[in-house]
Amino acid sequence: METVKKKRIVTRIGNVFCAEIDNECKRFFQYVANDLEYLNSSVIRAFKTKYLMDYEPEIEEIVRDEVEFYAHTILKFGIESNAWHKIGTSKNIGEEYKEALFGDAHQYIYPTVYDMIKVNPSENLYGVLTNLLFYKEN
Secondary structure, eight states: OOOOOOOOOOOOTTEEEEEEETTTEEEEEEEEEEETTTTOEEEEEEESOOBOTTOOOOHHHHHTSOEEEEEEEOHHHHHHTTSOEEEEEOSOOOSGGGGOOOOOSOSEEOSSSSOOEEEETTTTEEEEOSSOSSOOOO
């Protein structure tokens, strides 16, 4: 019996992928960064324009489009399940991804043993709580 060897999946920052949506349109996204500190996954930027199924845009046209959102994903799983496929690469990965903030579900953070800060991840705001739950010795 012959063993079928799986093709190795190689992705690099700058790769552009196409996802076909319900055979109605196709959307594109680009791999722009690795987040090794938070979720240890690939960061992508998804573009806003929806294209007709038979339209073949140029890579540079795609990456000049408005970014709709940034997200964490595991590229390999989408490729293996045929959810998307690589169509090319562009060195233009933009600069905005450096400003993309991925919130944390924790409602409180503790910068010191005695201080507690309430965090609102959806608004990226924080403020010191006025009624601390801890007793602070002088």
